[in-house]
């Protein structure tokens with residue numbers, strides 16, 4: 001791979017323009033790891049508060065490793081993609097129990113840890129330990145594709161090794177700052193839709209700029225096709241308490257609390273069908289054989305990576321208050337709802353559905 005002498009102007013630009021962010025205060029691998037996991041699929045501005053709260057509660061690996069999953073989920077609440085929080089905890093426990101509380105400094109071992117992929121491993125190894133490893137995220141894919149005028153599809157996993165080779169061909173001794181500088185350029189200047197080439201330190205060597213290809217690159221052909229699901233959700237009252245259930249297993253939202261729900265096909269279900277599906281779930285899983293339904297309240301949309309939920313809240317009442325082990329469940333006073341970590345989708349549903357928004361203010 002041809003070197004394009006980008007390191008020096010890029011580093012100079014970075015030292016003049018880098019944003020002050022809490023995870024950049026030092027090169028502690030714990031803070032770098034945590035920030036990189038939080039930044040996956042989430043904007044910097046959102047992550048800052050979460051990062052500060054999280055590091056105040058768990059200032060180091062040992063503190064996190066001894067945390068309870070419920071408390072970790074509670075701190076993560078609203079950040080979405082909860083599998084990240086689950087893997088974070090697993091990884092911390094693994095590092096403390098098997099690696100003496102230290103991050104390994106070789107790529108192979110790093111990649112064997114829960115929730116750590118090539119990008120996160122590269123970021124930790126280069127930023128914390130100044131190792132010669134690329135850290136290729138979406139920003140870096142875009143910047144390198146433009147610099148080299150590459151027509152390879154960045155949505156295709158086979159393109160990653162080629163982009164990594166481009167980074168490696170240009171990696172200077174200061175890997176710690178080079179990888180961060182590339183990401184920062186992608187975030188601030190070489191943005192997806194309106195790159196500010198007039199502010200870029202690399203116009204002199206950028207092939208996309210020279211060939212007027214900036215708006216055409218990078219190529220991204222593969223799009224995730226989202227499926228649409230109608231999701232009736234039961235707001236079950238018994239006296240003044242509300243039924244909450246905890247999602248078990250390993251899948252989407254597992255480990256989080258919420259109202260009982262059923263996921264139906266993409267056809268909009270008739271009211272009777274929605275109530276029948278929810279009633280069946282309550283009977284089968286909780287032992288509630290009959291409820292008095294009220295009218296449904298509005299529709300709330302939530303978009304996941306691979307699918308969209310259209311949620312409808314169905315208030316209902318029951319005279320019985322069964323207590324069963326599976327799924328994990330609780331009858332909760334509305335005032336105590338905020339003690340239970342819930343998914344972003346569930347919070348949105350409760351907050352957006354008047355007159356129940358007051359049930360969950362935080």
Ligand code: SF4
Nearest residue numbers: 190197200203206209
């Ligand atoms: Fe991106 Fe423009 Fe800089 Fe090229 S010159 S790297 S397209 S901002």
